[in-house]
Amino acid sequence: MTDPALIWSYLSREPLMWLTATLLAYWAGDALFRASGRKPWANPVLIAVILLAIVLKATGTDYARYFDGAQFVHFMLGPATVALAVPLYFNLGHVRRAALPMLAALLAGSLTAIGSALGIAHALGVAPDVMAALAPKSATAPVAIGISESLGGAPTLTAVLVLLTGITGAIVVTPLLNALRIRDWRARGFAVGVAAHGIGTARAFQVNETAGAFAGIGMGLNAVLTALIAPWVLGLFL
Amino acid sequence: MIPALATILLFQLAGEVASRALALPLPGPVLGMVALVAAFLTFPRLAAAVQPTAQGLLAHLSLLFVPAGVGVVAHLGVLTREGPALALALVVSTIAAIAVGALAFVAVAHLTGVRADD
Numbered sequence: 237m238t239d240p241a242l243i244w245s246y247l248s249r250e251p252l253m254w255l256t257a258t259l260l261a262y263w264a265g266d267a268l269f270r271a272s273g274r275k276p277w278a279n280p281v282l283i284a285v286i287l288l289a290i291v292l293k294a295t296g297t298d299y300a301r302y303f304d305g306a307q308f309v310h311f312m313l314g315p316a317t318v319a320l321a322v323p324l325y326f327n328l329g330h331v332r333r334a335a336l337p338m339l340a341a342l343l344a345g346s347l348t349a350i351g352s353a354l355g356i357a358h359a360l361g362v363a364p365d366v367m368a369a370l371a372p373k374s375a376t377a378p379v380a381i382g383i384s385e386s387l388g389g390a391p392t393l394t395a396v397l398v399l400l401t402g403i404t405g406a407i408v409v410t411p412l413l414n415a416l417r418i419r420d421w422r423a424r425g426f427a428v429g430v431a432a433h434g435i436g437t438a439r440a441f442q443v444n445e446t447a448g449a450f451a452g453i454g455m456g457l458n459a460v461l462t463a464l465i466a467p468w469v470l471g472l473f474l
Numbered sequence: 475m476i477p478a479l480a481t482i483l484l485f486q487l488a489g490e491v492a493s494r495a496l497a498l499p500l501p502g503p504v505l506g507m508v509a510l511v512a513a514f515l516t517f518p519r520l521a522a523a524v525q526p527t528a529q530g531l532l533a534h535l536s537l538l539f540v541p542a543g544v545g546v547v548a549h550l551g552v553l554t555r556e557g558p559a560l561a562l563a564l565v566v567s568t569i570a571a572i573a574v575g576a577l578a579f580v581a582v583a584h585l586t587g588v589r590a591d592d
Contacts, residue, residue, distance in 0.1 A: 258544075262537045281536045285543040292547055299548045306541035312531070313538045315479070317503035318486045319528035321510035325521050328511075333588070340582040345575025353567035360559035366552060370563060374571060377539045382501030392545020393552065397564065399543055404568045412569060418576045420583065427575030431568055434535055454575075460508065463500045 248297070254305025261287040276406035276439055281399055299392075313378035317459070320376070324456040327449055334422060341423065342454065345430035346461045349374035350469045358473045369393040371470045373401045375462035376433040376455055383466050398433065405432020406439035421446040429454025478527035481520070485510045 247253045265283030272278035292302055303310070331338065350371055357367050369389030372380040377398045384394035409428045418424055425447030428436035433455045441448030489506030492498065498505065514521040546553065553560070582588075 258540055259537075262540055281539050281543055284537075284540045285546060288540070288544045289547045292544070299545055302544060303541060306544065309538055310541040313542075314486050314503045314506075315482045316531050316535055316538055317501075318482045318489070318506040318510055319524075319531045321485075321507045321514065322521065322525050322528035323532070324507070325511050325514040326525075328515075334583065336586050337579045337583040337588055341575040341579035344578035345571045348574040349567050349571035352570045353563045356563040356566055357559055360562070362556050362559050362563070366556055366560070370560065373564065374568070377542070379501060379504055381542060382503065386499070386501070390545075390549065392542050393549045395539055395542030396546045396549070396553075397560065399539060401564055401568055404565055405572060408569055409572055412572055413576055416573060416576065418580055420576075420580055423576045423579035423583070426579055427572045430575050431571035438536075456507075460500070460504055463504050467499055 248295075248301065251305035251308065254297075254302045255308055256305075257288060257291060258284070258306045258309055261285075261291075274442060276403060276435075279399070279403050279406075279435065282403065285396075285399070313381065317376070317378040320456050320459070323452045327453050330422075330449060331453060337423070338426060338450075338453070338457070341426050342430055342457050342461060345427055345454075346374065346458050346465065347469070349431050350462065350466055354469060354473050364474050365389055366393065367473065368470060370397055371466045372462050373397040374431050374433065375459050375466075379459040379463060380433075383463050387467060387470060399435075402432045402435025405436040409436065409439060410443065422450045425450035426454040430458045433458070475527050478524045481524055482506075482510075482528065482531075485513070 261284040262280060264287060265280035268283055269278045269280040292299070353370055353373065354367055357370055362370070365388060368387040369384050371387060371389070372383035372394065375383065377395060380394050380398045381391045385391050405428055409424070409432070413424050421444045425440040425444070428440050429451030437448060437451035437455050440451035485506035486503050488509060489504070490502030492505055493500060493502040
């Protein structure tokens with residue numbers, strides 16, 4: 237029988253173990269999310285991140301070693317961003333019919349998301365590199381990570397901020413828009429897609445099919461707009 | 475599935491090359507997405523061919539955020555130091571963006587007489 241320490245030293249050097257752990261943690265997170273009745277606060281990604289962070293701490297594994305295994309999952313963010321072309325293309329009919337209201341909501345929502353977040357962070361004395369990681373937080377994660385890298389922010393910090401933004405949006409959207417007495421499902425869905433990307437879009441689909449379709453369009457358009465305006469808005473504060 | 479995946483990777487590759495060669499502010503995959511929508515408009519059959527693979531990829535989109543999200547372990551210092559400021563910025567900006575976006579949509583739909591489809 238081989239010494240267990242030798243087996244551990246093999247496993248901790250190879251990508252297999254952390255790739256497997258990533259999928260298992262997400263599986264557990266998704267199971268808890270379903271068990272909760274798909275409540276926005278029981279986000280499967282957040283649960284998976286917490287589980288993996290605990291395992292890394294407990295085994296004394298650093299992030300770079302973990303990422304050697306997890307990079308295969310991370311790589312798929314690029315192709316997934318390109319794949320967003322499919323829902324965008326199949327919803328172009330919606331885009332044409334409500335082009336002007338969508339353009340107004342996109343510009344107003346995106347500028348408010350970036351400008352108010354940076355304004356508050358700046359007023360409270362947040363460091364410039366952390367502000368660069370914060371700027372693209374309303375865009376969908378693969379795009380936000382790319383923007384953050386090009387602005388000099390930490391991509392991993394952006395990933396966490398994007399996640400927390402999505403969860404916040406999914407939790408507040410229904411009570412907030414009910415209080416404002418907005419009943420147009422297109423407006424409700426589109427606004428949450430712009431402000432809270434995929435997690436907000438998933439929430440919109442749970443509430444109403446039309447809201448979900450418009451949320452998906454809002455997410456796709458804001459991915460492009462954020463890439464264009466985030467560097468400029470950040471420049472106003474630095 | 476292989477032709478669809480190859481198409482997606484080709485558009486990402488073209489996007490990365492264009493983004494770097496022209497020093498554009500848009501990340502390569504975003505350029506790839508925009509170019510792929512343009513290609514679908516020109517060749518509608520391409521959209522039908524890519525659709526199943528793209529939907530499979532997007533169905534598990536949230537799994538793909540996990541490795542970057544775990545990077546939080548490398549930022550616990552920043553998060554404890556700047557945590558309250560970042561939390562306030564996130565919550566207030568998200569509430570403001572949803573409210574402003576929805577109000578702008580309703581106001582312009584009213585002004586231009588665009589009615590709901592359904």
